[in-house]
Amino acid sequence: xxxxxxPDVLVLRKGxxxxxxxxxxxxxxxxxxxxxxxxxxxxxxxxxxxxxxxxVTGMTLEEDLLEHAExxxxxxxxxxxxxHLPLEELESRGVTVTNASGVHGPNIGEHVLGSILRFTRRFxxxxxxxxxxxxxxxxxHELQGSTVTVVGLGAIGQAVCERLExxxxxxxxxxxxxxxxxxxxxxxxxxxxxxxxxxxxxDYLVLACPLSETTRGLLDREAFVTIDPDAVVVNVARGPxxxxxxxVEALRSNWIRGAALDVxxxxxxxxxxxxxxxxxxxxxxxxxxxxxxxxxxxxxxVAENVRRIDAEGVDADLENQVLP
Numbered sequence: 033x034x035x036x037x038x039p040d041v042l043v044l045r046k047g048x049x050x051x052x053x054x055x056x057x058x059x060x061x062x063x064x065x066x067x068x069x070x071x072x073x074x075x076x077x078x079x080x081x082x083x084x085x086x087x088v089t090g091m092t093l094e095e096d097l098l099e100h101a102e103x104x105x106x107x108x109x110x111x112x113x114x115x116h117l118p119l120e121e122l123e124s125r126g127v128t129v130t131n132a133s134g135v136h137g138p139n140i141g142e143h144v145l146g147s148i149l150r151f152t153r154r155f156x157x158x159x160x161x162x163x164x165x166x167x168x169x170x171x172x173h174e175l176q177g178s179t180v181t182v183v184g185l186g187a188i189g190q191a192v193c194e195r196l197e198x199x200x201x202x203x204x205x206x207x208x209x210x211x212x213x214x215x216x217x218x219x220x221x222x223x224x225x226x227x228x229x230x231x232x233x234x235d236y237l238v239l240a241c242p243l244s245e246t247t248r249g250l251l252d253r254e255a256f257v258t259i260d261p262d263a264v265v266v267n268v269a270r271g272p273x274x275x276x277x278x279x280v281e282a283l284r285s286n287w288i289r290g291a292a293l294d295v296x297x298x299x300x301x302x303x304x305x306x307x308x309x310x311x312x313x314x315x316x317x318x319x320x321x322x323x324x325x326x327x328x329x330x331x332x333x334v335a336e337n338v339r340r341i342d343a344e345g346v347d348a349d350l351e352n353q354v355l356p
Contacts, residue, residue, distance in 0.1 A: 039070035044090030063335035129355035134187040139323035141191030147292035176200040184241030185214040243270035256282035271297030
């Protein structure tokens with residue numbers, strides 16, 4: 033393929049959430065009617081098309097495919113996380129990398145809110161009694177007046193806080209740089225006494241942070257001993273943010289009221305794992321990220337960045353730029 037035949041945007045073949053990747057290419061075309069958008073649907077097509085492509089978007093970019101890229105200047109990652117990419121190689125080549133931060137805010141925010149309300153009103157108890165055709169009252173809780181701690185104030189954490197605002201709760205945000213503030217009533221860091229104090233007065237603990245050296249094993253045995261025993265843990269971050277053995281011990285020992293887990297460690301969760309057996313655990317298969325609007329929101333980011341490059345050149349500041 034010659035440079036003249038290279039597409040303005042190359043879409044790689046891997047999709048996500050069971051949504052055909054063709055839909056992603058189509059919505060980019062809708063937003064960029066004056067540009068060429070090519071979908072490489074096979075491994076061979078990817079290797080050929082990427083040789084002269086300058087702007088590539090996809091879920092991942094394997095090193096062996098990157099070796100074929102001669103003119104690549106921008107890789108628009110279609111995931112919010114970029115840890116799975118060969119970042120060192122991309123940086124050494126001078127490739128600009130963007131991510132999909134913000135795409136998941138509305139849907140994961142709704143997933144978190146639904147999980148909190150499920151435990152607040154104990155809908156799982158009602159569903160169990162419905163299956164048994166058992167008309168018997170049970171006690172519930174009230175969200176108003178509760179304290180909700182949101183760990184991670186990125187796009188997802190902000191969306192959670194915004195959706196909690198009408199419910200009359202106190203919110204505590206936890207972030208690496210608390211001096212930046214955020215949409216929570218109180219913002220603290222990960223270090224020191226403040227985090228333990230927050231755990232001790234938390235009714236709902238929402239984990240919406242990246243997995244890092246700081247957050248890996250953040251909820252260990254000591255944290256579960258510290259947290260309010262009436263608290264519910266909601267994890268939409270990554271499984272290893274929670275030490276799984278400590279979580280199982282906490283559930284068995286009634287150190288917490290329950291847990292809503294969209295991610296686990298290990299993942300997928302083995303069929304014989306004890307977490308499947310707890311009635312006060314809600315398990316979803318890493319599904320909070322699913323939304324029918326996923327590709328539309330991705331396409332908005334890609335189209336905006338193509339326009340910026342058209343107007344300002346390859347050195348333009350791009351939306352969601354993570355590298356360099």
